[in-house]
Amino acid sequence: MKLYNFFRSGTSHRLRIALNLKGLQTQYVAVDLRTEQHLKDEFKAVNPQMLVPALEVHGKVLIQSPAIIEWLEETHPTPALLPGNADDRAHVRALAAIVGCDIHPINNRRILEYLRKQLGASEDAVNAWCATWISDGFDAFEALLAADSQRGDFCFGNAPTLADVYLVPQVESARRFKVDMQRWPRMAAVDAACARLDAFRLAAPALQPDAA
Amino acid sequence: MKLYNFFRSGTSHRLRIALNLKGLQTQYVAVDLRTEQHLKDEFKAVNPQMLVPALEVHGKVLIQSPAIIEWLEETHPTPALLPGNADDRAHVRALAAIVGCDIHPINNRRILEYLRKQLGASEDAVNAWCATWISDGFDAFEALLAADSQRGDFCFGNAPTLADVYLVPQVESARRFKVDMQRWPRMAAVDAACARLDAFRLAAPALQPDAA
Numbered sequence: 001m002k003l004y005n006f007f008r009s010g011t012s013h014r015l016r017i018a019l020n021l022k023g024l025q026t027q028y029v030a031v032d033l034r035t036e037q038h039l040k041d042e043f044k045a046v047n048p049q050m051l052v053p054a055l056e057v058h059g060k061v062l063i064q065s066p067a068i069i070e071w072l073e074e075t076h077p078t079p080a081l082l083p084g085n086a087d088d089r090a091h092v093r094a095l096a097a098i099v100g101c102d103i104h105p106i107n108n109r110r111i112l113e114y115l116r117k118q119l120g121a122s123e124d125a126v127n128a129w130c131a132t133w134i135s136d137g138f139d140a141f142e143a144l145l146a147a148d149s150q151r152g153d154f155c156f157g158n159a160p161t162l163a164d165v166y167l168v169p170q171v172e173s174a175r176r177f178k179v180d181m182q183r184w185p186r187m188a189a190v191d192a193a194c195a196r197l198d199a200f201r202l203a204a205p206a207l208q209p210d211a212a
Numbered sequence: 213m214k215l216y217n218f219f220r221s222g223t224s225h226r227l228r229i230a231l232n233l234k235g236l237q238t239q240y241v242a243v244d245l246r247t248e249q250h251l252k253d254e255f256k257a258v259n260p261q262m263l264v265p266a267l268e269v270h271g272k273v274l275i276q277s278p279a280i281i282e283w284l285e286e287t288h289p290t291p292a293l294l295p296g297n298a299d300d301r302a303h304v305r306a307l308a309a310i311v312g313c314d315i316h317p318i319n320n321r322r323i324l325e326y327l328r329k330q331l332g333a334s335e336d337a338v339n340a341w342c343a344t345w346i347s348d349g350f351d352a353f354e355a356l357l358a359a360d361s362q363r364g365d366f367c368f369g370n371a372p373t374l375a376d377v378y379l380v381p382q383v384e385s386a387r388r389f390k391v392d393m394q395r396w397p398r399m400a401a402v403d404a405a406c407a408r409l410d411a412f413r414l415a416a417p418a419l420q421p422d423a424a
Contacts, residue, residue: 048355048356063306064305064306066278067303067306087283096279097276101278101316119327119331129330136261140261140262
């Protein structure tokens with residue numbers, strides 16, 4: 001498998017964690033968003049949406065991290081990243097979607113560049129924008145964790161699920177935007193529990209070959 | 213089942229289509245986003261994220277339309293909204309995620325209100341914002357449809373899937389923002405094919421009890 005990704009991209013980070021949890025090795029192909037490699041024809045031929053990550057597997061290219069991670073879960077079911085019953089899976093997928101739909105896509109590189117260049121937003125305004133959507137989403141995420149009386153060290157139960165796979169890169173990004181995690185103690189504790197696992201630790205942006 | 217939703221919300225529209233395709237009846241509970249009913253304590257007790265839609269089922273509340281729709285697929289598998297093999301499912305889920313992650317969340321009500329109120333964006337600037345993300349996503353979506361030589365009248369094969377469930381509300385929204393669909397003839401044709409089916413037709417915003 002060939003993993004097209006960028007060390008600091010949150011969706012790339014998320015996919016690296018899932019691959020590590022499944023114990024899968026990939027060939028790392030760096031796509032440098034800083035020099036806009038993702039907008040060049042060479043990468044457009046890989047992914048017409050011109051976004052990372054993309055996973056090339058048996059001659060096909062899979063795109064969109066939520067779709068790729070569901071594919072990983074179906075084709076490499078052990079260890080499971082989704083619980084055994086449908087209601088619990090809906091809960092875990094909802095946690096993941098809070099990050100995957102309502103936080104990350106609003107704060108990613110192309111959006112922030114548009115705010116700066118087309119709308120003339122200052123860096124303070126950009127940081128306030130990011131903090132708003134991170135805080136709104138994290139408040140909901142924390143409330144769902146607080147309401148779950150069965151929860152152990154992770155977002156659901158006692159082992160990592162899809163929810164942790166999505167959460168950890170978003171916490172990394174929140175820290176980069178100087179958002180104080182003290183407001184969300186349960187999420188900060190989950191993040192710390194994940195950081196003790198190699199699958200999460202080794203997926204961190206700073207440890208990737210293209211990290212500055 | 214009790215469906216908390218708002219006639220014009222794209223994620224509500226998407227969930228209504230999925231429920232209709234599965235042949236499921238729900239009690240319609242209107243949550244008026246125009247009067248900010250979703251931000252009141254009464255609705256916060258239903259969904260701590262204070263977003264529609266939410267689906268109450270056997271005493272539990274499911275939130276986040278991507279999670280609810282996967283739950284529907286698991287608990288009511290017929291008719292299937294995902295294809296039979298993992299690679300095809302990844303393809304359909306990727307199409308859905310282009311809309312569900314990279315278009316809709318960036319153009320929804322709370323974001324546009326922030327652009328207007330916090331960043332002082334004019335209506336022209338707001339429309340240009342929406343058109344940018346719709347066009348970027350639709351270009352990728354259309355390219356994926358064009359590359360699929362097996363495709364029939366719908367986004368994948370000859371029957372509606374998750375991809376159509378996500379696409380149709382986004383096309384409705386694109387038209388509301390005066391985006392010309394001529395640039396994406398395959399998507400426009402899929403939208404027309406869906407409009408001929410009652411499951412899609414009856415889920416349209418204009419036909420809901422809370423429509424103005």
